């Protein structure tokens with residue numbers, strides 16, 4: 171070996187040089203990986219801030235902020251909620267690709283620590299991860315709790331509750347009535363009676379339970395900063411948020427346990443046609459039963475009352491539409507009071523009014539799904555576990571799908587009655603889509619049609635004194651479901667009593 175070779179070997183085996191070479195290789199490797207990673211085609215994204223990402227660009231009415239951002243960045247974009255990437259979809263085309271091509275991949279729901287605590291560790295159907303357990307619960311919902319047969323068998327509940335509401339309205343003729351409040355308690359009573367076989371709104375315990383349900387909604391949308399910026403999760407411990415969640419979860423559980431015990435001890439009772447008894451007969455554990463009941467109450471009450479609230483708001487803002495609707499209903503009934511299913515079938519304008527309400531005011535404006543694996547949507551790559559938000563509200567007001575999208579005009583559905591909300595028309599998905607779509611459509615529509623038809627048939631409606639229809643605001647209250655910000659007040663005058 172030459173001296174030159176010997177020196178070269180010594181030089182190359184020097185520890186410092188070896189360290190330098192390793193560092194250089196590590197740097198090259200990282201650069202390669204980064205380059206490869208950044209070559210992934212990601213959707214357009216508004217500039218973000220450190221730590222909070224795009225949170226500062228979102229108002230409490232997230233669907234509206236997202237719509238404005240989408241005008242600039244396109245129908246599919248990437249946002250960051252803290253350090254969490256979130257893909258937002260807000261066009262019929264993008265929804266079409268998700269629904270038609272990738273429904274299975276997007277069949278998981280997002281959940282937080284709060285949801286886990288409130289929903290019995292995800293033993294419910296709305297949030298439970300896609301899989302065997304969820305499939306079992308969903309089929310119980312579709313085939314037993316919410317089947318057309320069941321919707322028909324609890325028709326008497328809808329009729330009695332509608333009658334009761336009409337009596338309350340009649341008793342306050344001709345002063346102003348708080349329709350928001352009436353719709354809330356009506357929807358609660360219908361679902362409670364279907365679920366428990368009786369009302370719970372009168373007693374103290376029942377009233378407290380209704381308040382707890384409201385608190386559950388608030389907690390679910392409350393900003394738990396630790397979900398987005400994990401190192402700030404201590405804030406929820408210090409400001410009492412975590413304790414509040416535990417307290418509500420415990421109180422709700424106490425109430426539901428009491429209800430289940432009552433049903434178990436009334437085992438000989440003939441009337442077993444309610445959700446609790448049906449679930450007790452199925453092989454589901456106790457927490458699962460309570461979680462599903464909570465789903466039915468949470469998923470079925472607010473959504474229905476919000477639809478009624480916005481339908482009446484739009485009718486009062488558009489007296490011409492209200493008159494058309496009254497003409498149709500009164501034309502079908504010809505002086506009769508009672509509205510039958512056959513009558514409702516003939517009321518095409520009523521159906522168009524309800525569809526137009528759901529287009530402009532979908533009760534659940536944002537649908538959350540989580541990608542179960544890496545997937546490509548409209549040429550963009552979405553990593554597994556990414557949260558995907560579908561802006562149902564934005565899609566319903568997208569000018570590429572709808573003429574004059576911000577106008578309330580039921581005729582658009584009358585002229586095109588094939589456009590439906592069953593999840594197949596991607597520009598109109600108020601009940602969601604695919605596997606995770608809403609199983610409560612038939613019950614919701616049956617309740618809404620019957621009550622709305624009766625209200626506009628039996629009374630003439632005006633706004634409180636001095637108010638013109640253009641004065642009636644459409645301000646929204648933030649939440650999982652979007653209520654009016656201010657209660658809806660209106661003055662009824664009897665037409666047929």
Ligand code: HEM
Pocket residue numbers: 295296297308311316361465466467469470471473474477532533534537538600601602603604605606607608609610611613614
């Ligand atoms: C106007 C009334 C209603 C509206 C607008 C509505 C809307 C929705 C929406 C948007 C979803 C999520 C779908 C998705 O992610 O694709 C959903 C799911 C669900 N809804 Fe409804 N809903 C209504 C009434 C009801 C009623 C009356 C019930 C039952 C009493 C109900 C029970 C459920 C359940 C159990 C789910 C979860 C389905 C699953 O994850 O597989 N909904 N609903």
